[in-house]
Amino acid sequence: MSILITGGAGFIGSHFALRMVNQGKHVVVLDKLTYAGNIENLNEITGDENKFKYFKFYKGDICNQELVGHIFSSEGVDVVINFAAETHVDRSIMSAGTFIDTDIKGVFVLLEASKRHGIKKFIQVSTDEVYGTVYHDAFKETDTLNPSNPYSASKTGGDRLAYAYWVTYKLPIIITRASNNYGDYQHPEKFIPLFITNALEDKKLPLYGDGQQIRDWIHVEDHCAAIDFLIVHGENGEVYNIGGGNERCNIDTTYFILDELNKPRTLIEHVKDREGHDRRYALDCTKIMSLGWKTQIKFETGLRDTIKWYKNNQKWWKQIKNSAFVEYYNRQYAHRFVNTCK
Ligand code: NAD
Ligand code: TDX
Numbered sequence: 001m002s003i004l005i006t007g008g009a010g011f012i013g014s015h016f017a018l019r020m021v022n023q024g025k026h027v028v029v030l031d032k033l034t035y036a037g038n039i040e041n042l043n044e045i046t047g048d049e050n051k052f053k054y055f056k057f058y059k060g061d062i063c064n065q066e067l068v069g070h071i072f073s074s075e076g077v078d079v080v081i082n083f084a085a086e087t088h089v090d091r092s093i094m095s096a097g098t099f100i101d102t103d104i105k106g107v108f109v110l111l112e113a114s115k116r117h118g119i120k121k122f123i124q125v126s127t128d129e130v131y132g133t134v135y136h137d138a139f140k141e142t143d144t145l146n147p148s149n150p151y152s153a154s155k156t157g158g159d160r161l162a163y164a165y166w167v168t169y170k171l172p173i174i175i176t177r178a179s180n181n182y183g184d185y186q187h188p189e190k191f192i193p194l195f196i197t198n199a200l201e202d203k204k205l206p207l208y209g210d211g212q213q214i215r216d217w218i219h220v221e222d223h224c225a226a227i228d229f230l231i232v233h234g235e236n237g238e239v240y241n242i243g244g245g246n247e248r249c250n251i252d253t254t255y256f257i258l259d260e261l262n263k264p265r266t267l268i269e270h271v272k273d274r275e276g277h278d279r280r281y282a283l284d285c286t287k288i289m290s291l292g293w294k295t296q297i298k299f300e301t302g303l304r305d306t307i308k309w310y311k312n313n314q315k316w317w318k319q320i321k322n323s324a325f326v327e328y329y330n331r332q333y334a335h336r337f338v339n340t341c342k
């Protein structure tokens with residue numbers, strides 16, 4: 001089995017790639033190495049290639065039909081896990097173009113190549129954001145999709161396009177919709193790593209609005225285990241929610257981070273809210289759980305370990321934060337700090 005992991009140099013993809021090589025799988029990673037991709041996330045694999053049966057890295061774009069076609073024929077790909085995406089809601093609000101390209105057209109290119117080459121399984125890694133905000137209970141896989149920002153709308157496009165290739169061409173597709181991931185190697189512009197690293201640097205933590213928005217957190221290893229589980233136990237043409245069962249208000253998560261680091265709560269700055277900010281995400285995971293999957297990592301334990309990891313791996317995130325990140329941070333936050341809401 002040759003498994004193509006797109007976006008394998010990103011946060012979740014790199015964890016999944018390590019999991020697959022550890023199982024002795026023949027692994028091929030295709031990643032464009034955007035600002036979010038980091039070859040160092042794969043150091044555990046590339047540092048000791050002899051340890052693994054087969055690992056190959058291609059730097060490139062999933063929208064590049066020629067390159068994707070070449071990888072499928074020369075590597076004999078029979079399983080595709082599509083993690084590659086533009087993933088940050090705030091960036092999609094600033095500029096949506098690359099989201100449309102990668103999260104919709106990129107999925108199309110991968111689906112076409114998969115159809116031509118008669119692959120055995122295609123997992124489209126979608127997101128809970130496709131449902132939009134949920135005010136009561138939790139979303140089921142059959143609920144209406146109601147994405148509300150350019151990121152979630154383009155992910156919805158990829159999600160439904162994958163489904164269409166199952167219905168129309170019987171391409172063996174599975175769609176997963178996970179909740180918010182956390183863990184090591186997450187890019188420091190996302191909420192949890194941004195707040196941990198800002199606190200370590202004694203910088204302000206820009207909490208959007210009242211901080212009462214709710215996210216359901218899942219540890220990245222639990223998410224990867226669920227996808228691995230679905231390759232074997234999932235049914236083609238089906239959608240599976242993958243939630244952590246850990247709904248927390250952003251302000252409570254912020255307090256936890258500050259308390260763990262012994263930093264004062266005065267570092268919190270309530271700033272101008274995200275436009276169209278989804279208030280709450282929550283998933284009903286009965287479907288995947290009835291097949292026998294469940295999470296293993298308790299949120300507080302996982303978050304404590306994540307905080308320790310960022311404390312002990314400052315070189316990794318400082319390299320990122322000291323580069324193009326500075327310009328992004330100013331563009332994203334300068335006006336927010338001006339509009340601080342007390
Ligand atoms: P990430 O931003 O850390 O990584 C994305 C990776 O994709 C990067 O390595 C980047 O270089 C690569 N990439 C981007 N555009 C590409 C292109 N055109 N061609 C090839 N590679 C490209 O993202 P992540 O948090 O690891 O998310 C991975 C997947 O999981 C995404 O599809 C995302 O929508 C989905 N997801 C993420 C979360 C979460 O909380 N992080 C939750 C649910 C679903
Ligand atoms: O500076 C911040 N301040 C703040 O209050 C940032 C970056 C975020 N937030 C809030 C916004 C959200 O309510 O924290 C919450 C989490 O924000 P993000 O880390 O940007 O994640 P979110 O928008 O919830 O989307 C994430 O989960 C679903 C991932 O980035 C997506 O890729 C995934 O599909």
